[in-house]
Each structure stands twice: as C-alpha cells, then as structure tokens.
Amino acid sequence: MRTGRLEAFSDGVLAIIITIMVLEFHVPAEPTWHGLAEVFPTFSSYLLSFIYVGIYWNNHHHLMQLSATVTGGILWANLHLLFWLSLIPFFTRWMDESGFAPVPVLVYGLNLLLAAVAFSILQYALLRREGPDSPLAAALGRNTKGRISPLIYVAGCALTFVHPLAGVAAYAGAAALWLIPNRRMEALVGSAGGSGGGAES
Template sequence: MKDKEELMVEKETARIEAFSDGVFAIAMTLLVLELRVPELGEAVVPSVLAAKLMAQWPVYIAFVISFFSIFIMWVNHHKLFKQIYRRNTGIMFANGLILFLVCCVSYPSSLLAGFYDTDSQQLVISIYTGMFVLVNLSYNLLWFLACRDRKLLRPGLTEAAILGIRNNYLYGLPTYIAAFILSFYFPVSALLICVLLWIYWAISSKKVLINR
C-alpha cells in the first residue's frame, strides 16, 4: 500500500496529467476533420463515388499515421508521468512545449494529406518529419529537467531505470534527424523511417516502467 507521502506527491501532477490528456484527445479528434465526404451532386453513381473515395488515399494514410503517432506520444507521456511525481516551473513549461507540438501535428498532417500526391511531396514530408524532430527534442527536454532534480521523480526509482528511460528517447533523436535530412532526397523513405520509429516507441515504451 502506498504511504501518505507518496499519495500526496501523486496529487501534485494530477492536474498536469488531466489537462494534458484533454489536449491529446482534442488533437487526435482534430485529425478526423481531414476526412471529408466527396461532393458528387445529386446523381450519385456507385462507381464514381468509389473512384472519388479511392482518390483520397493520401488523406487516409495521413490520418492513420498521424493518429497513431499522437496516440504513441500520449502513451509515452502517460508513462513518463508515472515516474514524475512532483512538478516545478521547468516541468510545466517542458510539458507545455510537448502539448504545443501535439496541437501542431494536425497542420503538417493536413499538408501531407493535401499535397502528398503532387510535386510538393518532398516539401510536405520534410515539414512532417521536421515536426517530429521537435517532438523528440521536447520529450528529451522533459526527462532531462525531471532528472536534474531527483526529488521530482518517483521514490525508489533506480539510476539504471533513469538512464534507461533517457537512452530510450535520446537514441531516437539522430534517427529523426536522419529522416528529416533524407526527406530532401528520398521523401517516401524518410516517412517510412518515421513510421518505423513510432513502432519502436510503441514497443519500447514498456522501458519507461522499469522498476515500477
């Protein structure tokens, strides 16, 4: 059973987590606004409707990868705050930066949906991959500030666990940067790297609960 002190520490981040969950939920909901019903007029022929729906495939791809990228960001955010028990000004502003970037994801997603199958493909993918370089930096910043004062962390969290969480996020940074650079030359490959990284975060997020 948790002692009284631990329960009091948990309450210190409860409002941050509740507010953050709301922002993540809104950001994920906004993505669905890109899914629009085709305009066909009064005469709706099934074959024409099917063709119109299939022509929107970039929109579907952008929606799926963006939804799950934000979902994975939320999972990792939730698990990080299982280890962060206290707050200070730095933690609140670093968390605010994460939430700002979460809200921004819908815009490059819209660009990706609207211009993926055009001559501007390289540009929109560069913007998209660049966004997630910033997202990765924001998570690294949050954990760096939390670790700088160990009193902010869960009591009993070991040094090995702290380093494991740090490395889990830090190792992704050069890969995201590489994907961003690659996007100027091989944009589709760069986007694929981002998708593979999200799969990695989904699998490796359990490391955030080391010694839980």
C-alpha cells in the same frame, strides 16, 4: 504541485489534437471502392500522426506516474512539448494535401524532431526533480530509443531530398520503434501505482 493536474490538462490537449485530425477527413467523392482508395493517402497520413500522438500520450502517462510533484520549469517544459504536438494536425494536412511533396514532408519531420527534443527536455526536468536514484531514473535507464529517434528524424528529413516517401518511411520506422513495450517502465509504473505513488487519482 502534484502531477495530477498537469496530466489531466495534457490528456485534454492530446484528445483535442486527435479530434482535429479526424475532422480533417472528407468522405469519398463517390460511394465505390475507387472512391475509398482515393482517400487512402489521407488515411495513411492520419494513421501515422495518430500513432505518434498515441506514443506521446502513453509515454507522458508513464512519466507522470513515476513522478511525485512538478515545478514551474516542468510546467513550461510540458507546455513546450504540447506546442509542437499541437502542430501535428496542421503539418499532417499540409503533407496530405500537397500529395506528399518534399517541403511539407520535410517540415513534418522537423516537427517530429522538435517534439522529440521537447520530450527530452521534459524528461530531464523531471529527472532533476526526482533524482538519480528515483524510480523514474531506473525506468528510463539508458533511454536508447530516446537517443536514436532524433537521429532517425534527421535521416528522414535528409531522405526527403532523395524521395519524400523515403522520408515518410523513416518517420514510420521511428514510430514502430516506440511501439515495442518498455517492460522495465511498465513494471515500475505498476509498482508505483500499487504503492500509491505518481499522479493524484
């Protein structure tokens, strides 16, 4: 099976995840700047989670564009990733409503860690399918960010025992790392798109 259906299904799930998160918003209790300030923690947690979902959507799209076909194992690896991503709205709300208490912030970080592991499994499954000399392998290279990020999540989880906001800062730092574009990936994705490779249109 080609990658088009898998990518379309994943796009739909990620869109639903973002929709669920924004539906958790409640308007300020009073129409003042003070009322707006009171919902700022909710907005902050939503923003961080939105950025993470966006990062996964962006990188998932790149993976699919550089892959020709998928196997049953790849489909299950993709579902495994979507499972952990689908929990982001739940843990975001828990973290926000607890006032960034240690346990919810810790569990939020564990969810990010497990999503990162699931994404690595998906990458590995695709690399096995595409081969070591494929455009996908060239685009991923050493995958430095993919190796560093889980360590940051572990550090962030540990920092929650010092102060929960220190853990949140670590998670935000990992997200900032992924906002830096991978020029090699973008160039190879553009090349694959121009040559008709990757997902079905």
